[in-house]
Amino acid sequence: MDKVQYQTVPNQEIGLIDANYQTFAFQRHYHLDFHIGLITQGEQKFHYQGESHHAGQGQMVLMPPDEMHDGQSKLDSGYKVKVFSLDPLWLSDLSDLKRSSDVIGFNQLVIDDSHVFNTLSQLHQSLTNTNLSQLAQDCLPYEGFSQLFERYGAKEQRSIVPLGNQSVATLKEYLMANLDQPVKLEQLSELCQLSPTQFQRHFKAKIGLTPYAWLSRLRMEQGMKLLKAGVKGTEVAHQVGFYDQAHFSKAFKAVYGVSPSQIN
Numbered sequence: 721m722d723k724v725q726y727q728t729v730p731n732q733e734i735g736l737i738d739a740n741y742q743t744f745a746f747q748r749h750y751h752l753d754f755h756i757g758l759i760t761q762g763e764q765k766f767h768y769q770g771e772s773h774h775a776g777q778g779q780m781v782l783m784p785p786d787e788m789h790d791g792q793s794k795l796d797s798g799y800k801v802k803v804f805s806l807d808p809l810w811l812s813d814l815s816d817l818k819r820s821s822d823v824i825g826f827n828q829l830v831i832d833d834s835h836v837f838n839t840l841s842q843l844h845q846s847l848t849n850t851n852l853s854q855l856a857q858d859c860l861p862y863e864g865f866s867q868l869f870e871r872y873g874a875k876e877q878r879s880i881v882p883l884g885n886q887s888v889a890t891l892k893e894y895l896m897a898n899l900d901q902p903v904k905l906e907q908l909s910e911l912c913q914l915s916p917t918q919f920q921r922h923f924k925a926k927i928g929l930t931p932y933a934w935l936s937r938l939r940m941e942q943g944m945k946l947l948k949a950g951v952k953g954t955e956v957a958h959q960v961g962f963y964d965q966a967h968f969s970k971a972f973k974a975v976y977g978v979s980p981s982q983i984n
Contacts, residue, residue, distance in 0.1 A: 762799030884912030
């Protein structure tokens with residue numbers, strides 16, 4: 721039976737997921753945050769950048785933001801995973817990057833390192849301890865992720881994906897500012913100085929999704945962020961472009977496997 725628990729911590733740049741997936745499968749999607757998954761039981765398989773990958777018990781999956789991938793269990797018995805959802809800017813700041821054009825990356829997608837795995841597993845558990853002082857909550861992530869940075873971290877240039885005379889990043893900024901609006905294809909194509917047909921063709925070629933599917937995921941990702949920040953479900957639904965909470969809840973559960981009311 722699938723069981724997923726999303727948890728928030730005082731540091732809003734960090735989200736925690738503790739899940740047992742058996743039948744639930746993630747369709748092709750992306751995250752706004754950096755996801756670090758610790759496979760604690762079973763085996764997960766996924767597609768990323770045109771290749772098949774898998775990670776088993778004791779291994780970690782480091783998935784960068786805005787990268788298309790899917791995910792499901794490789795075994796009928798399912799798999800268990802503990803996930804850190806980390807704001808990319810916060811993660812780069814934590815790794816002490818000197819230039820704003822730099823971002824933190826990692827030189828491996830799947831890591832097999834028992835020492836780092838155990839350190840991050842303990843960190844995941846510690847951050848759910850409500851008895852910890854605020855100072856401990858603030859310092860533990862730095863201590864927990866330092867070994868990961870030292871062994872596998874890599875400084876990278878922030879990538880720019882062109883789309884007409886704009887970039888995908890600029891397009892995302894525009895949509896984030898207009899999630900509650902009925903965005904039209906003509907608006908997006910004009911922003912990039914492309915015809916609607918050109919825009920759709922170029923977008924699908926670069927991103928791997930249709931503009932509509934990409935916007936739908938963006939709304940879900942922002943909805944998750946708002947729920948974690950304590951915004952009420954009805955208000956979240958309106959802020960991300962849904963007419964009512966019922967439609968938002970149905971779409972949200974289809975994407976994440978849980979209802980908005982289960983995000984705490």
